[in-house]
């Protein structure tokens with residue numbers, strides 16, 4: 001476990017703009033102080049844990065559900081992300097088709113597109129205003145070298161029968177929506193919404209409490225023991241143990257800090273910068289009235305969104321991986337990466353060159369070896385999990401929670417054929433190989449992007465780094 005001291009109540013507002021503006025009181029809930037029992041214990045109060053608690057109680061309102069959170073609800077990636085509620089998973093449709101079948105790709109796509117709607121409807125049902133805008137996604141070709149990726153992505157979607165509503169926009173059609181420097185067209189995908197993740201995660205915590213769950217914050221779990229001879233699982237914090245019928249691990253990047261699970265997921269840092277609110281004159285020049293989620297086609301990943309109060313969020317990976325999969329609050333800040341993100345944002349929108357940045361934060365996401373999430377519950381051990389979203393968990397965590405709740409309450413799920421259900425990725429290599437591999441890839445992918453931008457030629461897809469990350 002992280003040995004970082006527990007932050008004081010007010011400190012959590014510093015975690016991200018989203019927690020700061022969640023509109024919720026961030027004072028930690030009381031920790032678990034004495035041994036107790038429950039039907040289900042959920043470890044982690046991010047989207048995964050809180051959706052799991054909710055979905056369990058939707059299926060069986062009489063269940064006793066206890067959620068244990070080491071910091072506060074929303075402290076992890078759920079309170080820090082890029083605001084993309086989107087239908088994608090990290091494994092590309094083409095790779096998923098190679099690993100499984102086109103029919104499976106269609107089933108995953110349908111389930112994920114529906115999940116975006118499920119999240120929006122569930123938020124409405126719980127009375128949460130999450131600033132949702134059904135904006136869709138624009139994948140912008142920035143530079144000539146990115147144009148071939150537009151057509152190849154759409155061709156692949158057509159071949160797999162998942163291109164409904166997806167359209168290519170030429171330079172003029174894109175300019176009617178938004179002015180991005182050096183844009184050569186875009187692919188529009190309607191299956192995405194911009195949200196306020198802080199309002200969603202903090203609101204969900206209140207919602208599951210209203211449904212009867214108990215959340216203990218400041219209650220880091222140290223040990224999870226599968227079902228013993230007495231039929232109970234045991235989940236132990238520093239202070240106390242909960243005996244229960246089932247436990248669901250929903251700790252995403254922090255799963256790598258749990259005993260025996262160091263190699264299950266790689267904690268990868270994603271970092272974000274956020275501007276001050278932008279004035280109307282600049283907005284008039286930029287456009288972006290549709291609040292679409294934006295990205296380019298870079299291997300090193302960039303993602304943009306607009307806040308309801310008129311700021312621009314720019315995020316990207318690239319902060320270094322730390323030997324031994326270490327996670328620490330200090331790694332949320334990385335001056336060089338944050339500076340690069342600020343430069344990249346002004347290269348997208350030169351009009352913003354004089355605009356100040358109000359926030360810079362970051363956090364770890366969980367990358368399994370094969371990039372495929374795992375939604376699982378083992379009725380023999382009583383241990384379940386939903387995790388491993390590789391940076392695409394805002395929607396996926398809801399699908400995982402519904403699957404795990406189905407398996408716990410009903411013993412079966414209508415999603416049983418999806419490849420994430422019951423899935424276990426192979427483990428990461430031991431250190432220092434893991435560190436060497438992760439650092440090599442980070443550097444090599446940045447060089448691939450830089451070369452394509454410099455030469456104007458699309459990346460070949462044949463470099464070692466590109467082949468290694470083909471997901």
Ligand SMILES: Cc1cc2nc3c(=O)[nH]c(=O)nc-3n(C[C@H](O)[C@H](O)[C@H](O)COP(=O)(O)OP(=O)(O)OC[C@H]3O[C@@H](n4cnc5c(N)ncnc54)[C@H](O)[C@@H]3O)c2cc1C
Pocket residue numbers: 001043044045046047048049068069070071072073074075076077078079080081082083084085086219220221222250251252253254255269270271272303315362363364365386387389390391392393394395396397
């Ligand atoms: C900077 C950034 C940007 C991102 N942008 C997007 C995006 O735009 N769209 C998208 O789909 N995905 C995005 N992601 C990924 C997405 O945010 C996550 O996949 C998702 O929020 C995961 O939710 P979770 O509940 O599984 O994990 P988390 O939100 O990380 O929650 C895990 C919780 O477990 C707690 N915990 C850890 N260890 C213990 C323990 N031992 N005992 C008790 N509690 C523990 C943590 O404190 C934390 O609150 C982003 C991630 C990051 C870091």
